[in-house]
Structure formats: C-alpha cells, structure tokens
Amino acid sequence: MVTDRQIEAAYRIAQDRYAQLGVDTDQVLKRLAKVAISLHCWQGDDVAGLEGRAGQLGGGLAVTGNYPGRARNGDELRQDLQFAYSLIPGRHRLNLHAFYAETDGTVDRDAIGPEHYSNWIFWAKDNGLGMDFNPTFFSHPKAADGMTLAHPDKAIRRFWIEHGIRCRRIGQYIGKTLGQTCITNVWIPDGMKDMPVDRVGPRQRLLESLDAIFQEQLDPYFNLDAVESKLFGIGSESYVVGSHEFYLGYAASRSKILTLDMGHFHPTESVSDKLSAVLMWVPAVLLHVSRPVRWDSDHVVAINDDLLAVTHELIRGELLDRVYIALDYFDATINRIAAWVIGARNTLKALLLAMLEPTEQLKQMELDGNYTERLAMVEELKTMPFGAVWDYHCLTEQAPLDHQWISKVRDYEERVLSRRS
C-alpha cells in the first residue's frame, strides 16, 4: 500500500520538474478542483427512466449489455450516484433527464412540474450538487414514429412544445432552489430512416417549435438553454432534422448554448477543432464527453487522442469559462458505477494533463515559427510525471487514488448491487 508520505514525496519531485518548465502545479490543482463535471444520471439505469418503460428505449438510442445491478428506482439511482461521487475528486453536478420524474408514470410529459422532481432537487441540495436538466423527447408513444418537434401532426408538435416549455421552467426552479445555474439541453431524435423527399419542411417546423419553446423569457442566472445536434441515429440514418448546421445557425441567431457531443460527427471530424470556431458565434458550448467507436456508440470515456485534444483546446484557448462539461455515454456491460467513475476521472485527468502544459512557451515557439521545438516539447510532455500530481490531487481532495476505488466498487457490488434482481 502506498502511503501518504510517498504520495507527497513523489509530488514534490514532480512539482520541481514542472516548475523547471514554468508550470506551478499548486496553481494547476487549485484550478482543477474548481472544474465541475455534470454526471449523467442515465448511465446508472441504461437510459430506462422512471416511467415504467424500462427496456423500451427509443429515439434511436441503444444500450447493450446486461450487467447485473441496474438501478430500478429513484432511490437506488441516487444511492449509486452518491457512491460514484465519493470516488471522484472535486465537486460535481447531476445531469437529470425529464423522464426520471418520480410519478410512477401517472403524469404525462406535457404535465410535469418541479414538484415531480423534489426528491432529486432536495437530494442535490443536501449533497451540494449543481444540477442540469434535459427534456426527454424519446421513449414515449408520441415519439414512436421518430418525429417530435418536427412532426407533421400539429397536435403532436404541440404536446412536445408543452414538454419543452415545462422543462425550462423546471430548469429555472432547479437553478433558483440550488442557487446555481441549470443548463437545460434540448436533444430530439427527429429524422428519417430512408431518403426524405422534403428536407425543408421538417426543419421549418423544428425552427417554429423551438421558437415556441424558448418564447418565455427566463432569468439566465437560473436557467440557460442549450441545443444538441446529431449526425444520425438508429432509424434516422438518411436524415436528421436537427443537424449540426441547423443548430449552429439556431444557437448563433438565438444566442443559445450549442451542445457538441463527441459522438455526433463524422468519424474524422473532431470536436476539439470546432470549439474555437463555434465560440466565435455562440455564447457558450455544452460538451457531451463521449467515446464513439465506429459510430455514436456511447462507450465509456477513455483517455484517448480525441479527449486529450478537447481538453488541451479548452486550456490553450482559455475556453473553460464558456464551455460546460457533461458526460454522455451508457455501457451496460460493466459495473455502472465504475462506468461513471472511469469516465469522470479520465476527463479530469485529461484536463490536468492539459493544465500542466507550459502553453505560453509553446505559443511563443509557434509565433516564432519554431515548429521543431514545438513538436519536441509537446511530445516530451507526455512522459512528465503527471501521475504523481494526479495522485496528490486525489489525496488532498480526499478521494481514493487510482487502484484504490475499484475495491470499494467491488464491495458495493457485493453489498448492494448483487441484491437487486
């Protein structure tokens, strides 16, 4: 077992090494401790929701796997989340979807109000968690034919517009109650499996529906709106109404937050390169950190080139103030708590790696046209003693070190998860 003194000693050496590059690791850790990641409740129950429609996931989303121990109700999901937070250094947030209302499915989506989320909101308050919110435009009979806000039937559009309006008010209530801004993110599944003849009509209808949802002015201190595009989904392979171009224009013209999900682009496109471009035109970005494997497969976030490129861009571009970070993936083949913990810790580690870079020096080399040293330094940074800084961060934040949290998860699995049928 590694002792605290060993962790501290290793940190002092690392601190010295980074200081020689002009990087103050104490400052970096203070900065890292302030980053809040929004943990997606839906990893804990395979995007089932609490309306009694488990196993009927819609919207072209897919969760594979049947690892035992899925949370079956609000209490279990909160218990699992609380345990996951205890294994992640720092103070984080909860990202809740509307279909986690605790009404036993008796209140339809066009009738929900803040009172249906009181368990969640008071639990978040008790635990010092900020919260974000999402209307749920899928896993519902009125979304069964793959269209919601862009549906040709006015009554169906009206139903979903009402849902959106109510969700924003819930977001505002959450923001007020917790004293922290809530981001309410709109993602809809609307699209077509096969080649549409009319690509214009659905987009016009979506535009009108969104404008109707956002008509009511809410206090931006309590609620901010975000819109999320997608490239394709299962059943919407040929056409997605809310494409990237659609929402970029929408967010820019309406001053909304643009959500960039790392799994929602062509495989050779990178979200890291989009950040600086879109932030010229939209006030802020909501990142859905995810890991596509061949397609939008929503794998648990790993420290790979994509993630590192995104976190480096956030630091190099000084974008952290305007980019909100949330996780979005769902894997049911592994322990679901470990899935949260691995993804969140990896995102934090990737941020730390980026913060430990002597960015000013690198920028100067670039300005001087010294691309040789720029490449040499970027590559050599990869073998700097970053792990010692991370360990020290976990120690000071009273979170388990790497290799320590997994035994706690195993124990929780035995005590709690294995008792769920």
Ligand code: RNT
């Ligand atoms: C779907 C979007 C969306 C969802 C959640 C559940 O492709 O990424 O963010 O994952 O709303």
Ligand code: ZN
């Ligand atoms: Zn997403």
